Amino acid sequence: MSEVETFRAPIIARASDRSPSSQILKSNWEGAGGVAGWLSSVDHKEIGKRYLVTAFLFLIIGGLEAAVMRAQLAQPNEHLLTPEQYNQLFTMHGVTMIFLYALPVLSGFSNYLWPLLLGSRDMAFPRLNALSYWVFLFAGIFLYVSFPLGKAPDDGWFNYVPYASRAYNPGPNIDVYALGMVLLGISTTVGSINFIVTLLRMRAPGMSINRVPILIWGTLTASVGNLFAVPAVSLAFFMLWMDRQFGTHFFDVSAGGQPLLWQHLFWMFGHPWVYAIVLPAMGIVSDGLPTFCRRPLVGYTPVALATVATMALGFGVWVHHMFATGLPVIAMSYFSAASMIIVIPSSVAVFSWVATIWTGRPVFTSAFLFFVGFVILFVIGGVSGFMTAAVPVDLQLTHTYFVVAHLHYVIIGINVFPVVGGIFYWFPKITGRLMNEALGKWSFWVMFIGFNVGFFPMHILGIAGMPRRIYTYPEYLGWGPLNLIVTLGSYLFAIGVLLFFLNVFVSLKRGKRAGDNPWDAASLEWSTSSPPPVYNFAVIPTVASRYPLWEGRLNQSDDDRSSMQEGFLLDKGRETMGTTSLDAEPDVILKMPPDAYSPLVLALALAVLFIGALLHSWWLLGASLVVILLASTSWLWPQRSLSQIET
Amino acid sequence: MVELGVSRTVLPVGSKAHHASGWWGMLTVIATEATLFAYLLFSYFYIASHAIGAWPPYGMPKLSLAIPCTMLLVAGSFTMWWGERGIDRDNPVRLMIGLVVSAVLGLVFIALEGLEWAGEPFHLTSDAYSSLYFTVTGFHLVHVAVGLLLLMVLFVWTALGYFDAQRHSAVSIGVLYWHFITIVWLAVFFTFYIAPRLG
DSSP: OOSOOSEEOOEEEEOOTTSHHHHHHHHHHOOOOHHHHHHHOOOHHHHHHHHHHHHHHHHHHHHHHHHHHHHHHSSTTOOSSOHHHHHHHHHHHHHIIIIIIIHHHHHHHHHHHHHHHHTOSSOSOHHHHHHHHHHHHHHHHHHTTTTTTTOOOOSTTTTOTTTTSTTTOOSSHHHHHHHHHHHHHHHHHHHHHHHHHHHHHOOOTTOOGGGSOHHHHHHHHHHHHHHHHHHHHHHHHHHHHHHHHHOOOTTOGGGTOOHHHHHHHHHHHHHHHHHHTTHHHHHHHHHHHHHHHTSOOTTHHHHHHHHHHHHHHHTTOGGGGOGGGOOOHHHHHHHHHHHHHTHHHHHHHHHHHHHHHHHSOOOOOHHHHHHHHHHHHHHHHHHHHHHHHSHHHHHHHTTBHHHHHHHHHHHIIIIIHHHHHHHHHHHHHHHSBOOOHHHHHHHHHHHHHHHHHHHHHHHHHHHTTOBTTOSOOOGGGOOHHHHHHHHHHHHHHHHHHHHHHHHHHHHHHHOOBOOSOTTOOOSGGGGSOSSOOTTSOSSEEEOOSSOGGGGGGGTOOTTSOOEEEEEEOOOSSSEEEEEOTTTOOEEEEEEOOOOOSHHHHHHHHHHHHHHHHHHTOHHHHHHHHHHHHHHHHHHHSOOTTTTSOOO | OEEEEEOSSOEEBSOOGGGSHHHHHHHHHHHHHHHHHHHHHHHHHHHHHTOOSOSSTTSSOOOTTHHHHHHHHHHHHHHHHHHHHHHHTTOHHHHHHHHHHHHHHHHHHHHHHHHHHHHOSSOTTSOHHHHHHHHHHHHHHHHHHHHHHHHHHHHHHHHTTOOOSSOOHHHHHHHHHHHHHHHHHHHHHIIIIIHHHHO
């Protein structure tokens, strides 16, 4: 095809994966295969799987760090670890879980699922998607470079100055953290941009904004939040690095700087981030739970609005992390009230899940158990959060194990439980095989009991005055017995997680064949094969309701039905449908890029740039800048095949 | 496969003006970059509001170079707008003139800014104000430099005859970024040069 088209009236066809047209689609979309294909792939399904696997590897690393810390704390006066080692372990545990597991694992789900949920053939920017993964991987490795040297970041994940300043922390520890976080921020930002533009542009015709699954709302909200939050932390870390390496004075009070500026910038980012790592997970539950309750979600619109409202409010509550810093009472009162208001959208979601279960006919699968477990843990974590939102209570409890208990209920409860449930739910779509249900239920009960035995007593320890981040404690304080229970419970929890991983490995090889829609679920991803073909859909589906695969039984009138077998064929190269932002009317035929090495090259060059900065190796930094410029220019070069040039 | 017919609506194919995904992508880039500058200026005002003694510590910042700088960037936005209108009318030469003139104005901006840097009585490491001054204007200078590179690349692409009235979304996207750089400068200019005079 030498002629570049400007306009086309696309063909509408009836086709399935077995149609001859699908052979053409397959050859259009399939990559090179082998190592070359692996390194250059821009397929959102590949990238999604890589995100999931990498995030789970970081979960294991972070879990091992926690296991060592719990061994140290199991009894009073233990000396398994030195204080310096303990500082690095709790810092890297937090950094790993919060930055390298919690959001990336959700990006994995969203990257894999978004185009399938939306009825599209890829994300808006497939190469940017690959870049976001590679940069995440390299940033994760970067953050661990100094770990084997015993010089890992050691000031906790929120890294307060002045302890993080050079005078008190002269090694490379904090520089690695600062630069690694700026690098990771690039990955998060480009990933978020991709989700936002995908939502605005890539939905199947008819999937108006009020018909998208709640997971889409969750990830969209998280991405918009990240767009506005990540610059705060990238800037804070950059300024800290400048203070440490070039003698600027942003946080140096002796030259007019302000240490509290660090805390403001960090928590202006940090609190929205907390919602970024839970809202998509809540979306997983809002989409998965109704499938197992055999009914639509109760209150779709309130839940979607609550998702957005939570994030909007989340930008106005950061000071509740700083109640003990001596701010004016009037400011603290405002932020305390704002924090308490978040209970409202959270409760909307909780009551909607409870009502869905209550009025549904629950099927007690492993996924269902994990989703219900999540609701229970969310309520407990929410109550402890509400408690610490009150200034006087917070002044008593801040920096104690009560906060550790709260944040683990929130992050494990609202992130890990939905994620594991989500794997049980979508594993058959991703691999074509079901996971083992008996083993799944065992892993749920072991994880659920282990988690509560391990983490609930931390509330009591906190009220009893045990501070967080102490590497050991004397016997006469009486914290020993509860700490032993915490250690044993958390080990039981870890065994439950291991059972889950075991299930994944066994089911990959021996799981029952799933078929297209093993759960009889309602959304578009279940209308295509398991695993989905490389082009996702033989024709672009047309959507007429929130539950396209349940329309027959939801009394939808016959002339207003979604259509999965008939639709736009779009088989002239890699193509998919671009639609309008709100109503999803067909708007443009999008030409999608071929596989490319430029994302990998660009990511490598970025990683080298940051290594150069870390080592003060300016020629390395300059050389990588040149590569970055060349790779970006070649990436952006207008292509006739993408209809970016006509002449 | 059964072909059922042809759509009644005729759709544009590929990157066309605001149909291009890149246009939307650039809007999100601008959103996040604008936020970055908002946090930079927040840091300035935060430190200013806690300052002990005179602020700014070296007296009112001189306007003798800052005002010409501002005019250069604003003029550069207008020349770029004029050039972009050229390609709308299938006139790549007018676009190329617009790109060159805007790039030259940008280059002079960088030179004047460098002159101002060289003339300051303080250094990056003097105190919190000087750190803020060089970092914030430095962030903006880097953006101008990136903008210049964009204009250069667009010039090459225009010279290669890639663009016409129908297809030039790369131009629209690049120009959008160029305008953003101007608008950010206005915010930086107001913060450093005007705001202290209002107090």
